[in-house]
Amino acid sequence: MHVAPTWDPRQYLRHASLRTRPFLDLLARIAEPPAASGRPIRIADLGCGPGNVTALLADRWPTAHITGYDNSAEMLAEARRHAGETPGGGHLDFRSADAADWEPGETYDLIVSSAALQWVPNHARSFERWVDSLAPGGTLAFQVPGNFTSPSHALLGELCDAPQWRERLEGFGRRFIHILDPVDYLERLTGLGCAVDAWETVYVPMLDGPDPVLEWVKGTALRPVLTELHDDPEASEEFLAQYRDLLRKAYPPGPYGTPFPHRRIFVNARRLSAYDSPADAG
Template identity: 80%
Template sequence: MDATPHWDPHQYLRHATHRTRPFHDLLARVPRLPAADRPARIADLGCGPGNVTALLADRWSDALITGFDNSAEMLAEAGTRAGRTPGGGRLDFRFADAAHWVPDETYDLIVSNAALQWVPRHADSFAAWVDALVPGGTFAFQVPGNFTSPSHALLGELCDSPQWRDRLDGHGRRFVHILTPVDYLERLSALGCAVDAWETTYVQLLEGEDPVLDWVKGTALRPVLTALRDDPEATEEFLAEYRDLLRKAYPSGPYGTPFPFRRIFVVARRESA
């Protein structure tokens, strides 16, 4: 059984508009960066296919921006965006696992978009990441907070059922590594940061046939699809069972399928002195 999820950038990007909206909301709360007489240095931890990394260059046009990810598939897609930016900055992408990443240089901004939920004990790395910020620099991230919602609860229950337990035990819950907004605020405040933490539930209207299944195929289902990828028959059987559960939990309406999605946001600014 493969323990590392295999990612499909094209499946992930099928819902790019909905997936990108929380990143826009996160960036809107990032304060002015301390860089004044030089280009800002920015890291995007868990950059995925690089589509949101490129948005950083829209706001900080001359910044030197590096996206880090541990997926070869995602980095291959992100690499198509690498190079000089219209504002004179630069985008580049490198391999790094957020579970073990220790910055080897200082940054004005370290940002992470919907990635840390995959990293056990990620808050234990906050001290090293904050230490890598220049005075007045910012660490900002957002993570999904919907792991008790039907989409994820049903996935976990199905993986733990007698039929699938031997092959998929734990695969439906392995990404639940988030803390509460209060926990994040307390941990980063203790590291000398001014912290803004909040949560938002987006009611996304998904379109198409079985759109919730299509959504989770890009994220939460990746460990399951990876574990079953050498058995197409089992894959189809599992997806059919899960699809039927999702249809009951998220009935389609006349305008599409409403899909509530809670997100947790944190913006932590290191003290200037």
């Protein structure tokens, strides 16, 4: 059984502005939650990580009660720096929970997740109970990476499955094959009574510094490998050197930096209410 990866908030936040951009693009297309009679807007952020994007929800909905959920003690320790009363009179808190088996337990106006559900095999099976927990007119919105056939991830999978590493790391680089295409997400959530907006975007940031793609994946896809090899520094160093050399060939630097194309999949599903017309479902 694979051990849950140990997360490094500092490494993850090294590219905070670039990692935040897809969340901002998702946030811009989320409809206003329905008016909540006698209570603040209730929002859940699944896989909140270090809490930096969760705090952006409080900027959008200043009076909301927002809870960030994550299963990483390291990430939650960083996230709780954002906890407390918000300037607009709302409240921001963080709790330990795994998105794989999270049960809402109350009514939410918005359930949002940014770059987290790729770590949850069969996450689409949870959609029904999450949608059921939404207030009529509430939204389930998420974005996930869709670049698992790109060199950064394909090379990682091939290296983990190579004879030298197979005994310890087989399958570690191929954990994300359960990500669905936008059409699949659209069909599943439409079938659950939602009006769905699904799309994809390829971002092409220009990374700088030495081995920038390696530094990027050290914060995300490489975490399971680094966790597995943490008690064997020599093996960890050798694996990183081999992976680094592969990435250097796949992503050669240019005169202005290293282009790093990566695809993101977005889904914005609003639960229809009795007042919606049939056209709203389409």
